[in-house]
Every structure is written in structure tokens, then in C-alpha cells.
Amino acid sequence: MKIAVFVDEQGMTAPLGQPGYVKVYTRDGGGWQTCLQIPFALSASLTLNEIRQRTLTMLADLPQCRHFVAREIHGALLAWLDGMGLTMWQGSGQPEDFLDNIASRIAAVPAPVTPLPQAFIVPGAEKGTFRVDLLAALQGGGSHTSKRLLMPFFEQRNFTSLEILCDHLPKWFSTLNPRELSWTITPAEKGLLTVNVRLVP
Structure with a gap:
């Protein structure tokens, strides 16, 4: 170890x-x-x-x-x-x-996931669309991580798309089920990225 x-x-x-x-x-x-x-x-x-x-x-x-x-x-x-x-x-x-x-x-049960603070998740222009500034959410205090913030939202499945502003695609995205979620990555300003996650019908 x-x-x-x-x-x-x-x-x-x-x-x-x-x-x-x-x-x-x-x-x-x-x-x-x-x-x-x-x-x-x-x-x-x-x-x-x-x-x-x-x-x-x-x-x-x-x-x-x-x-x-x-x-x-x-x-x-x-x-x-x-x-x-x-x-x-x-x-x-x-x-x-x-x-x-x-x-x-180390072998203990993982800590429960922490819900995403609602102050950082904003409805988009169309029904079912949302946006989140991941960097702002992570810097907002507490022991949040990208996985603890986003997984509860993904699991609820009450959305059609989520636009995430971040500086890199979290590696744990590779564990997401491609039959349930898909995403595209677009360069944004100041070296950041926009990741658009969509719910697969």
C-alpha cells in the first residue's frame, strides 16, 4: 500500500x-x-x-x-x-x-455524494436544458469534487442537456454509460472548455 x-x-x-x-x-x-x-x-x-x-x-x-x-x-x-x-x-x-x-x-464505505449547490446550476433557454460553471461550484467551499457534484444530477435524469464550463474533462466521464449520456467538447475563452452533456433518449 x-x-x-x-x-x-x-x-x-x-x-x-x-x-x-x-x-x-x-x-x-x-x-x-x-x-x-x-x-x-x-x-x-x-x-x-x-x-x-x-x-x-x-x-x-x-x-x-x-x-x-x-x-x-x-x-x-x-x-x-x-x-x-x-x-x-x-x-x-x-x-x-x-x-x-x-x-x-481505505476499505471503508465511500462518503455519500454531496448534491450540487443550486446557486451554481442555471436553467437554459429551452425546457430541460441547464448550465453550470464547474470551477465556480468547486471554489464555492466545502469538500465538493466534480464527481460528487455532477453524479446526483446525472442520476436524476430530469434534464435533456447540461452545459458544463470547466478547464478539463474529468477522467471519470469515461465510466459513464454511453447508452444513457453523450457529450461534446468545445473550446471556450481563457483556455476553458464547454462540455455539453446530453441525455440519450
Whole structure:
């Protein structure tokens, strides 16, 4: 089992958004050992595209690691990690103090999905059409991820199309049933994308 933890210079679990290191731990016998350490730093001066590229580069270096721990993970970063198929955990202090607890919870039942905040979903011009600014929804607070936000809406099937403004197509879209949902992708302004999801009759 491998678990990645974002830490600061002192080796303490840190918020994902400040300079630090991603340390990958593996359990060896009765203890945890560091098998990889990756420098990782974000700043407020970076554009969304730069943050995305740095995050994806960091994730590409994680060897078969599907669990990621930080003191805080918010907004677009939470969406990108979720879109890459990682499970996010919150922790504080020395990683060795909580890794056993997280390892014991990995097989637990997933947290229930969180409904999409209604403030971010807007009816379109025609009946059954809707729009959502996914980035605004993810940055609106809480521990929302793209999957937790959109799956309840898709499962209700009370729509004909949903126009999603985002910066990338979440990888979990590949798990959607093509006999129930289809989508097209159109470039938008500022490097964003418009994903139009349609309900298959």
C-alpha cells in the first residue's frame, strides 16, 4: 500500500497550495517508510492553467499511488486530484501519526455524494436544458469534487442537456454509460472548455 502526503520543510502535513514536498509512504513490516519525495510548490501568482500543469506533472510521478493526504485541499486542486482517480484525505501533524488510521479506513464505505449547490446550476433557454460553471461550484467551499457534484444530477435524469464550463474533462466521464449520456467538447475563452452533456433518449 502506498499513500502520498504533502508536507512542509519540517516534515509536517501542510495545506496543498504552499511550497513543500509530496512524500510517498509504503508500509514495510510494522512501520512506514518514505519511498519517494517530490518537490511541489504553488503560488497565488500562477494561472489556473499553470496550476493544472504543475499538478498533473506531479501526479504523473506518483507510482501506483491512489491516496493523497494534505491538511487542506480546495477548489480546482480537489477537482483535478479527483479527476485523476485519487482518494483525498485530510491529516495534520507528522504523517506517521495518522497513516495507520488512514490505511484502516481505505476499505471503508465511500462518503455519500454531496448534491450540487443550486446557486451554481442555471436553467437554459429551452425546457430541460441547464448550465453550470464547474470551477465556480468547486471554489464555492466545502469538500465538493466534480464527481460528487455532477453524479446526483446525472442520476436524476430530469434534464435533456447540461452545459458544463470547466478547464478539463474529468477522467471519470469515461465510466459513464454511453447508452444513457453523450457529450461534446468545445473550446471556450481563457483556455476553458464547454462540455455539453446530453441525455440519450
